[in-house]
Amino acid sequence: MKIRLICVGILKKSPELSLIEEYLKRSRWKIELKELPSRSDLTGDTLKQFEAEQIQSFIPEATPLIVLDERGSTLTSRDFAELFQDFQNTGHSQVAICIGGADGLHQSVRDRASKIISFGKLTWPHMLVRVMIMEQLYRAQQILAGHPYHRD
Secondary structure, X not given: OEEXXXXXXXXXXXXXXXXXXXXXXXXXXXXXXXXXXXXXXXOHHHHHHHHHHHHHHOOOOOOOEEEEEXXXXXXXXXXXXXXXXXXXXXXXXXXXXXEOEOOEOOHHHHHHOOEEEOOOOOOXXXXXXXXXXXXXXXXXXXXXXXXXXXXX
């Protein structure tokens, strides 16, 4: 499975970056992190539209897209793993995942999504969400492999 993780904002050297690099090393799935620079000269819908155009330029046409959004559905780790199993079972060898900017995602990105998920009703820093999605990707891989990393 190839995963393209598209994120608005650039993560500099930090504990979060170290954790992400650790999960990248552990993963048997090929995970490509694509960071998009944010624009401080744009605001509101203009900024969301600009980010949407960048995001969508990195998603191949037939590739399923998972969007992280506070209005999305919450999943268990097993549900998340099954989502990837379903993509594989329907012939998809790659999936894109998108984490938008601080102002949220443009509706066009939400409309393009195969699945919109949330990490709950709490607000999380975008850089920490990257670590959380990387851990869940690793966990999903381990669940699908039958490895005891995930315990119910």
